[in-house]
Amino acid sequence: MIYGVSALGAGIPAGIAQAMSLVVFAGSAQFIIAQLVAAGTPALVVVLTAFIVNIRHMLYSASLARHVQKLGWRWKIVLAYLLTDEAYAVTMQHYQRAEIESDYKHWYFFGAGLTLWTGWQLSTAVGVFLGAQIPASWSLDFASTLTFIALVVPALKDRANTAAALAAGLAALAFVALPLKLSIVAAIFTGIAVGLLMEKRSKKYHAMSEEGEEVCHSKSSG
Structure with missing residues (x-):
């Protein structure tokens, strides 16, 4: 929701702001893109910065590789798209806690990713269409920092x-x-x-x- 508000404030049209959540689907990168667009940064620099910020997903995917190596390429494409910080955190904690060795354990990964994806798209829409009503004094932008703290500490x-x-x-x-x-x-x-x-x-x-x-x-x- 905060991203939707930030995107509109940066001058990004509502439709493109929503599309970015569909295509990029990476919170930190989307926030940075909105900030760079607001500052009038050249497109090439925006793309390069987003790539650098998201390079951590290569580490996530390498960590998860042994759990999905037997899957077909279609499944791998879907799971790669749904891979986010939160999806990785809850999936790996589940795998490590349960020590699951099953041909169906990728469904947990898929369920976690799809749930987060759905929530992200809906909350982006709320931010785009209703976020302007939220007072700036609430400082909701700190919510993203709290989210990462909540993910890291249990690990x-x-x-x-x-x-x-x-x-x-x-x-x-x-x-x-x-x-x-x-x-x-x-x-x-x-x-x-x-x-x-x-x-x-x-x-x-x-x-x-x-x-x-x-x-x-x-x-x-x-």
């Missing part, structure tokens, strides 16, 4: 994930002055690097602990 279940999230957040702040929202790309790679490093150290620590236990057990047996 921080170990040191590696927590360290990756903190490092990515700090990197995003440190590189915020970079053009074309490149701070997001910097945050992504920083978070991945720190997460992998912490995971490697954790595995090494567990391996050493197991080795120490085996030595102690051997001595006690002797």
